Amino acid sequence: MNSASEHVSKWFTNNIEQKQIETVKRGKKVIDRICIICGDKAIGFNYGILSCASCKAFFHRNGNEDLKAFKCLFNGDQCVIDYRISRKCYRCRLKRCLNMGMKKELLLSQEEIQRRKHVGIKRIPANFNIKSTPSMLEEDKLLVNTKQEDILLKSLALEETTLIEQIRSTFLSIFDNDQCTEFTDRVVSPDDASELICCLQFNNHVALRLIKFCRSIEYFE
Amino acid sequence: MNSASEHVSKWFTNNIEQKQIETVKRGKKVIDRICIICGDKAIGFNYGILSCASCKAFFHRNGNEDLKAFKCLFNGDQCVIDYRISRKCYRCRLKRCLNMGMKKELLLSQEEIQRRKHVGIKRIPANFNIKSTPSMLEEDKLLVNTKQEDILLKSLALEETTLIEQIRSTFLSIFDNDQCTEFTDRVVSPDDASELICCLQFNNHVALRLIKFCRSIEYFE
DNA sequence: GACAGGTCACGAAGGTCA
């Protein structure tokens, strides 16, 4: 780092840090707190450090990105990240977030987000088994499935029932009766190699439809 | 220009820019916004400075060109760039864009453009049709689907391919071959009412599996 | 209350076409 930019950078850092210490010590008023990343008004501690809404949002979006994958746009990795000057260099901004102590570990994982979302919604027990035994008659199997389906549906929250209904109706509109007939009309022997290939192609075909199906559901990203 | 003065210069430029932003934000009247390059009505900040649509487009097209490669056509490098007079001298216009502070760095690189494009998942055009005509042979239908699948897969980004592979393998693990055989082994006539009910129950059964399937995909909420 | 994620209007990039 050259002496001029180093000087400016240190000046800002020191000035900001000084302000931060003073205000936090003085009292709990959030109004006076300063973001240690860009000097803007801090909203509280985000991902471990006192920071503003913008830096919080930025880290929320990009905290898990790989720093190596990006280049500095301006000053060779020495951009001053200050809300009064610029926060435009993606790389330098992320680097500063990390250098100032923002913690990736405090970003919630997908599982954690899912877990939080469904707190209060009764989950289906993991050991709930929808399989029927091979010794049962075809009709009995279907009966068991229907009964289990009933039990399953009754244990669901309204949101889940609505979601399932949405999935079901979308499913029916894409995997329509023609589609069903198209394959159930054909006699397939599992011993026949060509039929097995056909069955795999059937799988591929259904997978393709599934892609269409999944894309059509609004809850699907 | 040495790095220290360059740094100070940039600081001032940015400071002026900040002031401009503040002025614009304070009085929201669009009428008052003037392109600092040609005096036309500004549309906002483009490449760092308050400018009009024309100057934005001009810099977008030519910002990366080398100024030295062009000569002033009229007044020996002293053309007045004003929308009421003329914006026709390429060299003087580009020079003025740069002098007034338009930043080449804010033109996205090819990598950046590609990256941005692939951040969001590229959607399949709504008119993309995976249906085959009823008059076609079964083999031909599969062939068409396979070909379309090929075209489809080749147009996808890496993330999409990965996602689809994830969906496909999850699909195969849930709708396994036994499942496939279970239904394809049976001869179903669409004219038979009991078979039709059976077909609907089949649909229900698959829908149930689909719920399981959908829950197992991480991108599914 | 503090701090996670989520939402959405807006600004500023690139793209298109007369």
Added chain:
DNA sequence: TGACCTTCGTGACCTGTC
């Protein structure tokens, strides 16, 4: 060339969990 369009990142504000 420039008006208009689409896309995506930003940041203010909101919601939900602990």
